[in-house]
């Protein structure tokens with residue numbers, strides 16, 4: 001990952017249906033926080049963002065509500081990892097401190113980015129045990145919703161899971177797999193598998209469906225709704241070929257028989273995935 005790839009100009013171009021679209025103060029704030037990520041160079045110390053009291057209060061509200069839901073809906077490994085990472089509840093955590101703690105636990109680090117980064121950069125950095133994280137927080141008017149990854153999604157969803165050794169390994173394997181997927185079609189297949197596992201994965205634990213996916217773990221609404229989705233068995237070809245809509249709750253989810261089953265199956269897939277593996281998988285699923 002080069003500095004150029006990561007240093008896109010800070011942008012406050014929000015879509016017209018973004019909750020902060022017509023809030024000039026929020027847009028200015030987004031620009032200022034994005035500038036920190038844009039100026040950062042890999043390997044340099046991560047500068048702190050001085051969060052406003054309202055932003056800390058928003059973090060406290062959202063992360064507290066999510067933590068209560070995790071007791072009922074998150075896999076055990078996630079709950080244990082959360083205790084190890086011990087994100088503060090009273091303020092937005094600084095990436096500097098999260099990165100230091102994570103690197104001591106699972107040798108993963110966090111690097112700030114100004115916003116969405118190119119797909120290959122985001123996935124590829126995982127191969128170097130580096131997680132690209134935004135630092136801004138969602139708009140205060142809808143605390144339980146964000147149309148894009150924000151610091152709640154990155155830290156509560158992804159970094160907590162990265163504090164679990166088997167999952168940190170899986171994330172790295174995903175990064176390596178993405179680098180071997182040279183064709184756009186193979187990367188697209190990989191991205192869909194990533195979506196239905198790392199973002200929206202679920203697994204059975206003591207006859208209850210629980211989640212390990214960052215997208216669900218960081219969404220108040222989806223935590224309450226995912227058990228009503230259509231649950232299909234864990235099937236990599238089905239995941240890799242299925243399209244999805246990021247603007248709604250996922251109507252179909254793929255469940256591992258257990259989290260260990262997910263780690264085995266997903267790990268096996270990621271270890272050997274490349275363009276040839278993609279061709280074989282798609283061919284095997286095409287009726288002759």
Ligand SMILES: [Fe+2]
Nearest residue numbers: 149199214215
């Ligand atoms: Fe994510």
